[in-house]
Amino acid sequence: MPSIKPSARELQAGGRLCGKVRVPGDKSISHRALLFGSIAEGSTTIHGLLPAEDPISTACCLRSMGVKISPIIKDQIVVVEGVGLDGLQEPEEVLQCGNSGTTMRLMLGLLVGRQGRHFVLTGDQSLRNRPMQRVGQPLKTMGAQLQGRSNGNFAPLAVTGQKLHGAVIGTPVASAQVKSAIILAALTAEGTTTVIEPAHSRDHSERMLRAFGANLEIGGEMGRHINIRPGSTLKGQEVVVPGDISSAAFWLVAGAITPHSEITVENVGLNPTRTGILEVMEQMEAQIEVLNQRDVAGEPVGDIKVRQTGRLKPFTLNAEIMPRLIDEVPILSVAACFCEGESRISGASELRVKETDRLAVMARQLKAMGADIEERSDGLIIQGGKILRGTALDSETDHRVAMSLAVAALLAEGNSMLDRSESAAVSYPNFWEDLERLRN
Ligand code: S3P
Numbered sequence: 212m213p214s215i216k217p218s219a220r221e222l223q224a225g226g227r228l229c230g231k232v233r234v235p236g237d238k239s240i241s242h243r244a245l246l247f248g249s250i251a252e253g254s255t256t257i258h259g260l261l262p263a264e265d266p267i268s269t270a271c272c273l274r275s276m277g278v279k280i281s282p283i284i285k286d287q288i289v290v291v292e293g294v295g296l297d298g299l300q301e302p303e304e305v306l307q308c309g310n311s312g313t314t315m316r317l318m319l320g321l322l323v324g325r326q327g328r329h330f331v332l333t334g335d336q337s338l339r340n341r342p343m344q345r346v347g348q349p350l351k352t353m354g355a356q357l358q359g360r361s362n363g364n365f366a367p368l369a370v371t372g373q374k375l376h377g378a379v380i381g382t383p384v385a386s387a388q389v390k391s392a393i394i395l396a397a398l399t400a401e402g403t404t405t406v407i408e409p410a411h412s413r414d415h416s417e418r419m420l421r422a423f424g425a426n427l428e429i430g431g432e433m434g435r436h437i438n439i440r441p442g443s444t445l446k447g448q449e450v451v452v453p454g455d456i457s458s459a460a461f462w463l464v465a466g467a468i469t470p471h472s473e474i475t476v477e478n479v480g481l482n483p484t485r486t487g488i489l490e491v492m493e494q495m496e497a498q499i500e501v502l503n504q505r506d507v508a509g510e511p512v513g514d515i516k517v518r519q520t521g522r523l524k525p526f527t528l529n530a531e532i533m534p535r536l537i538d539e540v541p542i543l544s545v546a547a548c549f550c551e552g553e554s555r556i557s558g559a560s561e562l563r564v565k566e567t568d569r570l571a572v573m574a575r576q577l578k579a580m581g582a583d584i585e586e587r588s589d590g591l592i593i594q595g596g597k598i599l600r601g602t603a604l605d606s607e608t609d610h611r612v613a614m615s616l617a618v619a620a621l622l623a624e625g626n627s628m629l630d631r632s633e634s635a636a637v638s639y640p641n642f643w644e645d646l647e648r649l650r651n
Contacts, residue, residue, distance in 0.1 A: 212335065218630065218631050218632055219304065219341060219628050219629065219630045220628070220629050220631065220632035220635045220643070221546075221626055221627075221628055221629075222332055222601070222604075222616075222617055222620035222626060222627040222628070222629050223620075224229060224601050224620060224621060224622070224623045224624065224625055224626055224627070225621070226433060226456045226469075226615050226621065226650045227470060227471040227472045227519075227616045227650070228462070228465050228466055228468055228469050228472040228474055228538060228621075228650060229335075229471075229472060229473050229474065229649065229651060230474065230475075230648065230649050230651065231363050231474075231475045231476075231477055232458045232462055232474060232475070232476055232648070232649060233454060233475070233476075233477045233646050234261050234454040234455055234458040234459045234462070234476060234478075234479065234581040234639070234645075235244070235261045235285075235454065235455060235458060235638075235639055235640065235641065236259040236261035236452035236454065237261065237415075237452055237453055237454065237455040237457075238261050238263070238265055238266065238311055238313070238455055238457070238638050239313065239413060239415050239455075240415050240419070240450075240452045240453070240480070240510070241257075241260045241261040241265075241269075241452055242265070242266055242313045242314065242317060242453060243312075243317075243391070243415055243416055243419050244257045244260060244291075244419065244450040245257070245260070245266060245269050245273060245280065245289075245291060246269065246273070246317055246318075246438070247272050247419055247420060247423050247445065248291030248293055248447060248448075248450070249273045249276075249280075249291055249293055249294060249297050249299070249447055249564070250294070250299070250398075251276040251293035251295070251297070251423055251424075251445035251446055251447045251448070251527070252293055252295050252444055252445065252446055252447065252517075252595055253293055253446060253447035254290055254291065254292050254293065254447045254449040255290070255291040255293060255448055255449075255450060256288055256289075256290055256447075256448075256449045256450070257289040257290075257450045257452060258288055258449070258450065258451045258452065259451060259452035259453070259454075260283060260289045260452055261452065261638070262283050262284060262285045262640060263635045263637060263638050263640050264309060264310065264311075264636055264638075264640075265309065265310065265311040265313065265314065265637055265638060266283065266311075266360050266378065267283055267309075267406065268307065268308050268309035268310070268311045268314045269308075269311065269313075269314045269317075270283055271307065272302075272306040272307070272308065272318055272332075273291075273299075275302040275303070275304055275306065275553060276299040276300050276301075276302050276306075276485065277294060277298070277299065277300035278291065278292065278293070278294055278299070279291070279292040280292075281551040285406075285640070285641075286618065291443070292449070293447050295312060295444075296398060296399055296445065297325070297399070297442070297563075297567050299321075299322070299325055299328075300328075300607075301325075301328040301329060301330070302330060305332070305333055305496040306318060306330060306331065306332045306333070307332045307333060307334070307369070308332055308333065308334040308338055308366075309334055309335055309398070310334065310337055310338055310608075310610075310637050311334070311338065311567060312338060312341055312388060312565075312566070313388055314334075314368065314543070315332055315334055315338060315341075315343065315368075315540060316343070316388040316389065316391070316392050316553040317388065317391050317392055317395060318332060319332070319343070319345045319346050319347065319368070319370065320346065320350065320391065320392025320393060320394070320395035320396045321395045321396075322370050322394075323350050323355035323357060323370055323372060323373065323374045323375065323396050324355075324372060324373065324374070324396050324398075324399040324400060325357070325370045325372035325399075326373060327374045327376055328371075329369070329370070329371050329372070330369070330370040330372075330636050331367055331369050332366055332367065332368045332370070333366045333367040333368075333636045336594065337365040337566050337567065337608060337609075338366060339366045339367070340365060341365075341564055341565075341566075342363070342365075342564055343359060343363065343364055343365060343366060343368060343383075344363060345383065345384060345386065345389050346384050346389050346392045347359070347363045347364070347368075347389070347473065349378075349380045349382065349392075349393050350375075350388065350392065350393070350396055352378050352380060353376060353377070353378050353380075353393075353396055353397070353404065354373050354374065354375045354376050354400075355370070355373060355396065355402055356370070356371045356373050357369065357370045357371075358488075358613045364468075370402070370579075374401065375396055375397075375399065375401065376400055376401050376402055376491035377397060377400045377401060377402030377403045377405075377439075377441075378400075378405075379404075379405045379406055379407070380393055380404065380405065380407070381407045381408075381409075382407070382408050382409065382471065383409070384407050384409065384561065385408050385410035385411065385412045385533075385534045386412055386561075386634065387412040387413040387414075387415070387416065387534075388435070390408055390412055390416065390585070391416040392435065393406050394406065394416055394417070394420065394427070394439055395416075397439035397441065398425060398439065398441055398445075399441060401441070402440070402441075403438055403439065403440050403441075403477075404439045405436060405437065405438050405439075406436070406437045407431065407434075407435060407436050407437075407596065408435045410435070410530075410531070410534050411433045411434050411435050411484060411534065412461065412484065412534045413482065413484040413485055413534070414429075414434065414482070414484050415482065415510075417429055417434075417437060417483075417510070418509050418510065419448075419450070420445075422448055422508075422509050422536050423445040423446060423447075423448055424443050424444060424446045425439070425443050425445060426439070426440040426441075426442065426443045427439055427440075428440075436626055439623065443500060444458040447589065448506060449508070451507050451508040453478055453479065453480035453481075453507055453510055453512045453553050453579070454476070454477070454478045454479045454480060454582060454587070455479075455480065455638070455639075456479050456480050456481065456482075456485050456486065456488065456534055457485070457538040457539060457611075457638070458614075458638060458639045459479045459515060460488050460538075460539045460542050460640075461542055461606070461615070461617075461618055461639075461642070462474050462476050462517070462645075462649070463476065463488060463492060463497075463499065463515060463517050464542045464543070464545060464546045464618055465618045465621065465649075466517035466518065466519060467492065467495065467497035467498070467517050467518075467519055467523065467546065468519065468523065468545075468546060468549040468618075468622060469519055469621055469622060470519055471519060472517075472518070472519045473516070473517070473518045473519070473632075474516070474517050474649060475502075475514055475516045475517075476514065476515045476516075477514045478512060478514065479512065479513060479514065479515050480510055480511070480512055481504065481510075481511040481512060482503065482510055482511060483511070483535075484485070484534070484535060485537065486533060486535060487532045487533075487534075487535030487536030487621060488539045488543070489501070489515075490535050490536075491528065491532075491536065491539075491543060491546075492517075492534070494524065494526040494527075495523045495524050495525075495526055495546065495550060496522075496523060496524050497517065497520075497523060498517065498518040498519070498520045499515060499516065500515070500516045500517075501513045501514070501515055502514045502515070502516060512553075522551050522602070523546070523549060523550045523595075524550060524551065524552070525547065525550040525551065525552040525553050525554040525555075525595055526543075526546075526550065526554050527554065527555045528540070528543070528554075528555070528556045528557070528558070528590075529555075529557050529558045530557070530558025530559075531558070533558050533559055534591075537559075537562070538565075538570065538611060540556060540559055540562055540569060540570075540573075541569050541572075541573050541609075541611045541612055541615040542611070542614070542615045542618060543556070544556065544573045544574075544584070544591055544615070545573075545594035545615050545616075545619045546614050547591075547595055548567070548577060548582045548584075548593060548595055548597065548599060548619065549595055549596075549622060550595035550596075551595055551596055552594070552595055552596070553592065553594050553595070554592075555590065555592050555593075556590040556592075556593075556597060557587065557589055557590040557633055558589055558590065559589055559590045559591075560588065560589040560590075561611075565611075566593070566608070566609045566611070566637075567607050567608065567609040567611070567612065569609065569610075569611070569612065570586055570587075570590065570591060571586060571592070572607045572609060572612050573612065573615065574591060576588040576604055576605065576607075576612065576616055577599075577619065578595075578604050579603070579604065579651050580597050580599040580600055580601070580602055580604070580619060580620075580623055580627075581598065581600050582597055582599060583595055583597045583602060598624055599619060599622060599623040599624070600623055600624050601620060601623040601624060601625035601626045601627040602623075602625075602627055602628075603617050603627070603630070604616045604620065604627050604628065604629045604630065605630040605631055606629060606630065606631040606632060606634045606635075607631065608631055608634050609634060610635050610636070610637035610638050610639065611638070612634075613629065613631065613632050613634045613635045613642075614635050614639060614642055615618045616629055617629065617632075617635075617642070617643075617646060625633070
C-alpha cells in the first residue's frame with residue numbers, strides 16, 4: 212500500500228449532486244474592499260468578505276502598515292479602520308503576499324506613491340516566479356522606483372515611495388490587476404492619469420472606488436478608457452461582497468455533467484465582465500437558469516440553477532471572451548471532456564502565468580486520467596467523450612486545478628487520489644465540505 216501524504220485526499224467517483232449552495236465571497240471584490248477601506252477616511256464595514264488565504268494575505272500586509280482590520284472569520288462582518296490616502300506607515304517587516312498575485316500587484320500600485328517610505332514585498336514560490344514587470348513598467352512611467360530580480364520582473368521587490376505624476380498608459384494585456392495598480396497609484400499622483408486597456412477587464416475597482424468617492428471617468432469603447440483625477444478624499448463605506456462566480460463555476464460545470472444532478476448556486480456576482488462562463492454554458496446547451504437578479508451595493512447578483520439533462524455540445528473559446536472567464540478555463544477544460552466532439556480553447560496564453568501554468572497542468576493531469584487533450588502555445592484542444600479513469604492526481608499547488616480535478620474525478624471510472632488538495636483553501640476554504648453536502 213503506498214503511503215498517503217497528509218494533504219492527499221481520496222476522491223470517490225460516482226453519485227449525483229443535488230441541492231443549494233452558497234459559494235464564498237468574491238475574491239477580487241474582497242481584496243479591493245480591504246485595500247480601499249484602508250486608504251479611506253473612517254471605517255468600512257464589509258459583509259461577506261472571502262475568509263480565505265488570499266484576502267488574508269492582503270489584510271496581513273495592510274495590518275503591518277498600521278491599518279486596524281478586525282479578524283477575518285467566516286460569516287462575520289469585517290471592519291477596516293481607514294487611515295486615509297497618506298496614512299499607511301512604513302512596515303518594519305517584509306510584506307508577505309503568499310500565493311496572491313492580486314495582493315502583490317495592487318499593493319505595488321498602492322505603495323509606489325508613499326513618498327519617503329520603503330517597502331519590500333515577497334510571496335510563496337509560485338508568486339515569486341510570476342511576472343511583475345507588467346505592473347512595474349507602467350508605474351515607472353509615472354515616476355515609481357522599484358527593483359527586483361530579473362530587472363524588476365520577479366519578487367522579492369523593493370519599493371521606495373516617490374512623488375508620482377499622471378500619465379497616459381496603454382496596458383499591454385487586459386489585466387484588472389495591472390489596471391487597478393495604475394488606478395491606485397494615480398490617486399496620489401500629480402495630474403490626471405488615463406489607462407487604456409486592449410480589452411475590457413473586470414471593473415470591480417472602478418465601481419468600488421467611485422462608491423468610495425474617487426474621481427474616475429470611464430469612457431471609450433466598452434469602458435476601456437479610464438481617467439483618474441487625484442484630489443478626492445475616499446470615504447469609508449458599507450461593502451456587500453457577492454458570491455464568487457469563479458467558485459460557482461465548479462458547481463455549474465459539475466451540475467451540468469454529472470448524471471441526475473440539480474444544483475442552485477445562490478447569491479452569485481453577475482458582473483458582466485465576469486460572466487463568460489454563462490455564455491459558454493449556453494454554447495454547450497447546458498440547462499441553466501439565472502433567478503432573482505438584483506443589484507447589491509453596486510454589483511449585479513443572482514442565483515444560478517443548473518440541471519444535467521443529457522448531451523452537451525462542444526465549445527470554442529477565443530481571445531475575445533478570455534477576460535470574462537480567465538479563471539474558469541481549468542474547469543471548462545474538464546467540461547470539454549464531457550462534451551460530444553472537439554472543443555477548442557485559444558487566446559489563453561495568460562493562463563501560463565497564473566498560480567501555475569494552467570494549460571500545462573490541466574493537460575498533464577487530465578491526460579493522466581485518459582483524456583484526449585492537446586496542449587497548444589495559447590490553448591487546448593480537447594476531444595470529448597473519452598472515458599476518464601480514476602488515478603493519482605496532483606493540484607501542483609493550484610487552487611483552481613484542485614477543484615477542477617475534484618469535479619473530473621466524480622465522473623471517472625474508479626476513485627482518484629488528489630495530492631496537495633489543501634490548495635483549494637486559497638479561494639474556497641469549504642470546498643470539500645460543500646462537495647460532500649451536495650453529494651448527499
Ligand atoms: C484578478 C484579475 C485576474 C484574475 C485573478 C484576479 C483581480 O488576473 O485572473 O484571479 O482580482 O484583479 P489578471 O489581472 O492577471 O488578468
